[in-house]
Amino acid sequence: MLDTLIKNATVIPMTGEGEVYYGCSVGIKDGAIEFIGDGHPEASEVIDARGDIVMPGLVNAHAHTAMCVMRGYADDYALQSWLYDKVFPVEARLTERAIDAGARLGMAEMIRTGTTSFSDMYFCQPAVAKAVDKIGMRANLCNAVLALGDDYVFEKDRAVIETDELLKEYGVKGRIRADVSIHAEYTSRPEIWKRVHEWAKEYGAVTHIHLSETKREQEEAKARHGLSPAAAFDKYGIFDTKTLAAHGVWLEKSDMELLAKRGVSIAHCPVSNLKLGSGTADVAAMVRAGVNVCLGTDGACSNNSLDLFEELKLAALLAKGRSLDPTALPAYEALKMATVNGAKGQGREGETGVIEEGYRADLIMIDASSPHMRPIYDPISSVVYSARGSDVRMTMVDGKVLYLDGEYKTVDVKEAIREVEEAAVPIVLNE
């Protein structure tokens, strides 16, 4: 007998080339998808989708979740001032308690808006991992290595100590996984990259980096290495193991070809790239070059949301606006970025991002009855161009319902907000 049956659903499975199944059932057993099709096999629990849209949960491939504590704290600042006057000083003060609260608040927002799996780069990840475990999301966690200053000692770096701890505690296979991370080309140097890469080889971990976010970064790398950031990383072997690179706004054609060849995924973060004045990545060209493009929110301090539905629509829109071609990045291509491509970027292909027998049951149900969703000519278009994160009725990870019709099952949202306001806001404001 199944554990759960979702019936009467309009299912977008994200297999093949955009099939949609109407009046479909999805059956779940032991956290995995066991059945998809007509009929109503017996189940302990039945959820009536009443015609709503059921699809794979979204994958947020680049987040700094706990930065929710700085949501709206530093808007409309020039980039250097944003980073050096606002963000870095706050981060130097943030406590584990503040980060834990911020991470819980951010996860509440993500499950409310249909994200089931995320790749996170931030501090205090062993504590955050415990919160992820309790809340029940899927996550790849890392703390990025930056080697700034002459007195940098790899072994004493908090990020190094945490990464080692995460790799040993969680490994790279489960619902919670350790990634390794080089923050960016411009914040460390090849001998440090190689140390991080040793872990990637030893554990088979994904390497999560920032890449070609700003014009300045692209230009300075060329001055420093005679190479673009991507070519520099490749020269030192970093792309020999699976790599997930955020942004890619200033990638050149040769970079895109390199990333495609080396199997490097790009986490496109359109809201953050616009808000910080970094620009708009040429996603259509990346897709043409064969790059696996995922979607990310970046942190709430440069967004200010963790709602992947916003990135989904904006990615589809910006590709058209940038190229003056309304056929660029059609709806289904964008939806793949938010699901299957994201799973691949996380090293979770075959595990999440698709509704098919054998995949983990990471699903969302989207209310299709609101005025802004009607009429529906094509459910895929409706999800990309009409749906909002707020239309998500249900979010499920590993077959477990985390959110349903206004109720958060695994996180006390009020407590998380109170904790952010008591433990984090005074630190942010340096009161």
Place this chain on the structure above:
Amino acid sequence: MLDTLIKNATVIPMTGEGEVYYGCSVGIKDGAIEFIGDGHPEASEVIDARGDIVMPGLVNAHAHTAMCVMRGYADDYALQSWLYDKVFPVEARLTERAIDAGARLGMAEMIRTGTTSFSDMYFCQPAVAKAVDKIGMRANLCNAVLALGDDYVFEKDRAVIETDELLKEYGVKGRIRADVSIHAEYTSRPEIWKRVHEWAKEYGAVTHIHLSETKREQEEAKARHGLSPAAAFDKYGIFDTKTLAAHGVWLEKSDMELLAKRGVSIAHCPVSNLKLGSGTADVAAMVRAGVNVCLGTDGACSNNSLDLFEELKLAALLAKGRSLDPTALPAYEALKMATVNGAKGQGREGETGVIEEGYRADLIMIDASSPHMRPIYDPISSVVYSARGSDVRMTMVDGKVLYLDGEYKTVDVKEAIREVEEAAVPIVLNE
């Protein structure tokens, strides 16, 4: 005694340079704002805002509301095919019943997402006006004059007949007003423009037009008139009366200076401009030139939403991304576009768009308690970068509550959806 008192609100009045009043009351009598400040004057009805944000209702300065019936019908098509193969043939078939249902559905979406006033350009406006009246929104309505084909006769044009009817029935002063409309430079000719302009002079009506939406339009006008579309309209005196021009994506610097000098407002429609591959208007340059910039959604067939909160955030983001300057178009500047500037574009300055004694009571209340809204360092930033249309708890026009906490007070949403699906969808699909 007041009719209504809203208490315990965080009020963004949109006066001055960005004041915010905490723990503030707003009192309403006879549809107008009569009190704003501390204290709790007596009122027949009291609404506790419990710390939520109260601000002026948003103004959607360019809509084709009834196009909701085509929401998601023609996504990812090239522009010519979108227009000539999809939209125009459907519009030739649409009945008054279908348009009336579409307009009601669109208004439901607008009041749900905080829009209180809109400028609409579409067919069957006398019927739509009756629906606006019943639903209680504020609206400027017009049917655009297009003079295509050699056999065009002004007097026989349905748009002309409807405009005449609207002007006589509603005039240009009330909650529902008639605008006059020249569709665009490329869809008619100067002798027709002058006929429309006669009405504008006679009645004091706003002239609602499309302007410089596509590169092709800009280039073809120069070939035809030796002038940009804006300069051509100005040459024939169209800007002698108040004009609201949608899009302005391809305006040149000289056009912007002309619009500023002639007091022409631009309705910036960022989602539609991206989705149709038209490009991104240089809003920061328009603001520098002194143009009154408003925000619009355009129709749901090129958006696919009528949610002005999306345009608000995207306008602020795109200005930054386009200029690679994160200080471009700061939050308050964007919020003015969605409120006071919109009111001015509609010819409703002093009437709506501001919370101040004497203005009509067009207000919205935004839920500030959800995880994605917390913490709040600056309510203006929170409204622009964090809030969604779905966060609107209450929408009020002329002191009358149209939407409150999930309940639509003046429109039967289920009936509107059913009517769209029964009366419009088969026409769209030509079944």
